[in-house]
Amino acid sequence: MRKILLCFLIIVVIISFSGCGTVLLGEKYKTTNISNYSKYFGQNGQHNNEIFPYKVPSSAKIEEFCYYYYDPFDPNYVSYLVYSCNDEDYKTEIDRLAKLDSSKNYLIYSATGFNYPVCAAYADSYKGYIYALTDKQYNKLIYVEINFCNYFSDIDYEKIIDNKYLPIDFDAKPGNPTQQGFKESKLREK
Template identity: 70%
Template structure:
């Protein structure tokens, strides 16, 4: 009887492990012509910080939309472009009207390398816009995740100078460790 139970457990484990891969969802593009599919007025992942459309005068330097869901949703989105004075001014005005998070230095972040135009920060990560006024450049970044760490290697996608200084949302980061300690303490 024990052998039959053991064989049954092994079969169930194999079935579960083989099924795990089918649960993973992934969607990634770096093609700027896909921008409106994700962030446009009817985009499937628009947010209020990234623009609905990119101005005609823009010169796009970088774009990436990456969605990964091994069991929980993770997003890394990144857009950098420069544009003419008029479009730059309009976008800075739009961003200045967005209510930003007050406590936005999260996940060990100590600041930003560029002026912050708008930011939304919570336990699930960041969405923010930075500006490089001298070059009429706008930088948009989104790093959203669950369980206090990102399953996406955001440092491989986003230029470090556009990430928050000292930001750490990797597995085993201090915020995740504090969550685990509190969870363990509360479960006793």
């Protein structure tokens, strides 16, 4: 019986370190294929939210798209969509975003502003950001999500998203000031 148990444990360790043990070591998934968009953000998407559009307009000229999911112990997401479109689709989307109940204080994680005007933003000091930016001159819409747990992102978002689409001075890396402040407040409570 001990030999069987030992063999079982060895097999579990081998599977875990071979990349097949995603449950034990964390799952990762990344796509930049826009045809996968509705699977994640569409009306019935696995990861839809109110800020990203349920459907990309037919006039959209996609510049960039990425959906990145990583779950080492808690789910982390880094997603973005950048497109330009015709005047009518642009106005329709700007009107939709203006009706959302955006966060009033959306400068979190040391952010001091954005490089583009903000149309809508959900900012949560525990979980991060989902926001939409606009570049009216080019009828461009920019959607970004950086979602995480425990006051830091396990994903190196700066390697995925162009810095011009990130909040200025944004820091959600491990050991960031927001995470440190939370840890210090917990120590003071004890």
